[in-house]
Amino acid sequence: MGALNTRSILKLFGTAVGALCAGLVTAGELTVPNQFSNGQATSASEMNANFSAVESAVNDNDQRISQLEGQGPVVFQGFSLSTIDGAQGLRTMTQACDSTYPGSRMCSTAEYRDSPFNPNAENLDSPAWINPVILGIGTPGATSNQWGIVEAVSGAISLDSQYLSCRGWSASDLEGMLVSETGQMLIGIASSGCNQSNRVSCCK
Numbered sequence: 001m002g003a004l005n006t007r008s009i010l011k012l013f014g015t016a017v018g019a020l021c022a023g024l025v026t027a028g029e030l031t032v033p034n035q036f037s038n039g040q041a042t043s044a045s046e047m048n049a050n051f052s053a054v055e056s057a058v059n060d061n062d063q064r065i066s067q068l069e070g071q072g073p074v075v076f077q078g079f080s081l082s083t084i085d086g087a088q089g090l091r092t093m094t095q096a097c098d099s100t101y102p103g104s105r106m107c108s109t110a111e112y113r114d115s116p117f118n119p120n121a122e123n124l125d126s127p128a129w130i131n132p133v134i135l136g137i138g139t140p141g142a143t144s145n146q147w148g149i150v151e152a153v154s155g156a157i158s159l160d161s162q163y164l165s166c167r168g169w170s171a172s173d174l175e176g177m178l179v180s181e182t183g184q185m186l187i188g189i190a191s192s193g194c195n196q197s198n199r200v201s202c203c204k
Contacts, residue, residue, distance in 0.1 A: 132165055134151060
């Protein structure tokens, strides 16, 4: 086997690095500006351009990975400092949470269930509104005992979801779902009339 000169070594090394990074880089687009073939002369500027392209693509991937890692799970922050009735709408619910815990919003029951334990959760002195996760069951249009809705976390079954969320947090004459200070899902007679003021459960 013949000896490899410095130029050949650089060429082979650059080609290998380019092939390796092309296989690893999925999020960042990798375009190698200079392609080489056997016996072709290369220059330092061409090699540097290739390495710069690889570096840019890898750095782009690092940034994307850091962003994904920084998202983390949704965490229950506590209950809002202010209380509002159940007919004020989701935007007002979100405002109540954001005013207490900047960047937070009203929790869904699934977010509350899946949240890591937060020992610093605040204002847990009374139940708070929580947004139900509604699933349909049975066959719509069938007789009343063959269809309905179920709240995904509590398992509560009803014929009408408006009794779990004050008709989308817009009506004062219905009922809305609460979560207690200790995490119990309160529905039906244990829930709250929508004309009553309660704190809001907040997640971020």
